[in-house]
Amino acid sequence: MSEVRTLKVALLGCGNVGAQVARILIDDAEALASRTGARLQLSGIAVRDVDARRDVELPRELFTSDAETLVKDADLVIELMGGIEPARTLILTAMQHGASVVTGNKALLAQDGPTLYEEADKAHVQLSYEAAVAGAIPILRPIRDSLSGDRITRVLGIVNGTTNFILDQMDSTGAQFADALAEAQRLGYAEADPTADVEGHDAAAKAAILASLSFHTRFALEDVYCEGISSVSAADIAAAKDAGFVIKLLAIAEKLSDEEGNTGVSVRVHPTLLPREHPLAAVRGAFNAVFIEAENAGELMFYGQGAGGTPTASAVLGDLVSAARRIVLGGPGRTETTTGNVPALPIDASVTSYYIGLDVADQPGVLARIAQLFAEHGVSIEIMRQTIHRDADSNVESAELRIVTHRAREAALSATVEAVKGLDVINSVTSVLRVEGV
Numbered sequence: 001m002s003e004v005r006t007l008k009v010a011l012l013g014c015g016n017v018g019a020q021v022a023r024i025l026i027d028d029a030e031a032l033a034s035r036t037g038a039r040l041q042l043s044g045i046a047v048r049d050v051d052a053r054r055d056v057e058l059p060r061e062l063f064t065s066d067a068e069t070l071v072k073d074a075d076l077v078i079e080l081m082g083g084i085e086p087a088r089t090l091i092l093t094a095m096q097h098g099a100s101v102v103t104g105n106k107a108l109l110a111q112d113g114p115t116l117y118e119e120a121d122k123a124h125v126q127l128s129y130e131a132a133v134a135g136a137i138p139i140l141r142p143i144r145d146s147l148s149g150d151r152i153t154r155v156l157g158i159v160n161g162t163t164n165f166i167l168d169q170m171d172s173t174g175a176q177f178a179d180a181l182a183e184a185q186r187l188g189y190a191e192a193d194p195t196a197d198v199e200g201h202d203a204a205a206k207a208a209i210l211a212s213l214s215f216h217t218r219f220a221l222e223d224v225y226c227e228g229i230s231s232v233s234a235a236d237i238a239a240a241k242d243a244g245f246v247i248k249l250l251a252i253a254e255k256l257s258d259e260e261g262n263t264g265v266s267v268r269v270h271p272t273l274l275p276r277e278h279p280l281a282a283v284r285g286a287f288n289a290v291f292i293e294a295e296n297a298g299e300l301m302f303y304g305q306g307a308g309g310t311p312t313a314s315a316v317l318g319d320l321v322s323a324a325r326r327i328v329l330g331g332p333g334r335t336e337t338t339t340g341n342v343p344a345l346p347i348d349a350s351v352t353s354y355y356i357g358l359d360v361a362d363q364p365g366v367l368a369r370i371a372q373l374f375a376e377h378g379v380s381i382e383i384m385r386q387t388i389h390r391d392a393d394s395n396v397e398s399a400e401l402r403i404v405t406h407r408a409r410e411a412a413l414s415a416t417v418e419a420v421k422g423l424d425v426i427n428s429v430t431s432v433l434r435v436e437g438v
Ligand code: NAP
Pocket: 012, 013, 014, 015, 016, 017, 018, 046, 047, 048, 049, 050, 052, 067, 079, 080, 081, 082, 083, 085, 086, 104, 105, 106, 107, 131, 132, 135, 306, 307, 308, 309, 312
């Protein structure tokens, strides 16, 4: 290996992920060099506090608080600081100085991806971000490379471990959302401020990235319809379970055509009922998985750890070796193709099935009136199940109705639910949830 060239690698951030990346770069230097065809020399680690204790023992002289100088003198830059600034400016500076960049920063990519991709194109360098979606799971490269000869039609992803842990906990113990969240926080799966996870913002950033690569069109965060899990109740989970479903927070990107043949992509994040036999229903705890449907490949599923310092470092190192090989071989940087030009569809145009729970008066003719209302809105019912309850004190009987519809446009489904609410025999609409995989 004495004649191989050396590539300088600047690391920005030495937290959960950065510390593990530094450890692997040092400990596995020989193996990485033989796979890359160049030595990957860690030239420095930029942090806020150079004297802070780190999870991993690393040479003191590598640390600096001068990130700008570090990136200007690197062949490869790994950004693992998180946040928007100074990460954004440092990535742009690195690329303008000829360095390829590896990042795991989905928040930055979702907010300002186009500026970064354009700069990478202009500077003929690579910008890679496998770690930004589903942590350790190789999903972006399979979409971008392995499936580049196919046509992806639909992507369904469990891409946020915190919400999957909470929903799984609710499903297996019957806990309410607040208790399951507290347990996730106690075990370190949820942050003190869990908003970005539980309201679906983190999954929405990943949905925009998945949709962009899958449909060769740049989708921004504004294109993603987003609903979190904070309003999912223990009763919703129990009713879903009873009907043979599990509730998951899904990131969905799918190509749809209307009656006139116009196509678009619906990109959305919301709690979703899945049949318990669907492969994604088996994804438990804080694990992630992405389910892809492609015209020729058919159904594919990618499963693994969606977070954690060491698993995420694996994805970062994969990107680093790939970018370094490209430097060794020469040739232009490789970015995703954006020739798809399909518009993002509003949520009203998406097509899905609905699960609707209704508390209704136990009177003759109620079922027929409800069924007629669905038919008037062009929504066909797949399953309608009734359970009778008797209030022990008042002795009044009421009926619980559970309806699963066939796939229909969201606009028609929401209009149906509004009309149902107006019927005098309806005591309350207890839940309205979207269903996939039926
Ligand atoms: P972290 O533990 O909070 O570490 C952040 C590091 O960046 C710290 O070492 C910090 O320095 C440094 N830093 C922050 N702001 C800085 C500044 N202004 N100047 C210099 N250094 C600065 O973060 P993480 O969990 O490793 O995540 C890093 C990135 O990976 C994020 O974009 C995250 O979204 C992404 N990611 C993380 C995971 C995961 O499981 N953690 C999974 C997928 C993707 P000090 O230590 O001195 O404070």
